[in-house]
Amino acid sequence: MQTRCALVGMPGSGKTTVGRQLARRLQLPFVDMDQRLEEVLGTSIRQYFEECGEAAFRDHEQALLAELAAQDGPVVLSTGGGVVLREVNRAALRTGFDTVLYLRATPEDLMRRLRHDQNRPLLQVEDPLGRLRELYRVRDPLYREVAQHCVESPRPTVHGLVSMAAMQLEMTAAARRRR
Numbered sequence: 372m373q374t375r376c377a378l379v380g381m382p383g384s385g386k387t388t389v390g391r392q393l394a395r396r397l398q399l400p401f402v403d404m405d406q407r408l409e410e411v412l413g414t415s416i417r418q419y420f421e422e423c424g425e426a427a428f429r430d431h432e433q434a435l436l437a438e439l440a441a442q443d444g445p446v447v448l449s450t451g452g453g454v455v456l457r458e459v460n461r462a463a464l465r466t467g468f469d470t471v472l473y474l475r476a477t478p479e480d481l482m483r484r485l486r487h488d489q490n491r492p493l494l495q496v497e498d499p500l501g502r503l504r505e506l507y508r509v510r511d512p513l514y515r516e517v518a519q520h521c522v523e524s525p526r527p528t529v530h531g532l533v534s535m536a537a538m539q540l541e542m543t544a545a546a547r548r549r550r
């Protein structure tokens with residue numbers, strides 16, 4: 372299938388894990404924005420946040436998304452969790468990709484997954500669940516704004532989410548062919 376798909380969602384929603392497997396299943400190139408940014412920045416995202424601050428990180432993120440959105444050719448793109456915060460990024464997602472999928476998960480589910488994870492700079496606080504709830508409150512409407520489809524399930528496994536995402540892309544591609 373020839374498609375340009377982007378995955379959006381909260382930190383820990385599975386964009387990287389699901390995106391990599393989805394790309395393998397559909398035999399499409401895979402790009403993870405956070406991984407690319409770490410290559411560009413020459414350090415971990417957590418370290419970069421600590422040394423240069425969030426705004427500087429967001430500028431790099433915006434520049435990379437603009438570059439990726441301007442490219443042609445099939446891709447599965449896993450974005451960073453905060454990419455939807457800037458309107459210019461939401462516009463790039465709308466214009467640069469055929470299909471945007473929102474991997475939705477509740478703050479409580481995300482907390483269970485990320486409990487032992489030290490790599491998410493925004494969650495290195497005393498009350499990470501409170502922070503996740505606040506991020507979710509602000510971002511859930513933004514993810515919904517850019518995405519054509521919401522991929523969710525009450526008990527999501529990675530395999531189940533990959534299958535649901537693949538099905539959505541097949542259906543979207545078939546609808547495009549009929550038009």
Ligand SMILES: Nc1ncnc2c1ncn2[C@@H]1O[C@H](COP(=O)(O)OP(=O)(O)OP(=O)(O)O)[C@@H](O)[C@H]1O
Nearest residue numbers: 381382383384385386387388451452484527528529
């Ligand atoms: N559906 C799922 N069920 C159980 N565990 C999951 C699921 N999706 C992801 N995970 C696990 O949760 C952790 C975070 O997943 P992942 O890194 O793919 O999230 P992400 O959306 O890319 O986060 P970020 O925005 O921070 O990059 C990983 O350890 C992954 O294996």
Ligand SMILES: O=C(O)C1=C[C@@H](O)[C@@H](O)[C@H](O)C1
Nearest residue numbers: 382405416451452453491492
């Ligand atoms: O949710 C966020 O704002 C972030 C999520 C990660 O993907 C990284 O892009 C970074 O840690 C910021």
Ligand SMILES: [Mg+2]
Nearest residue numbers: 386387405449
């Ligand atoms: Mg990721």
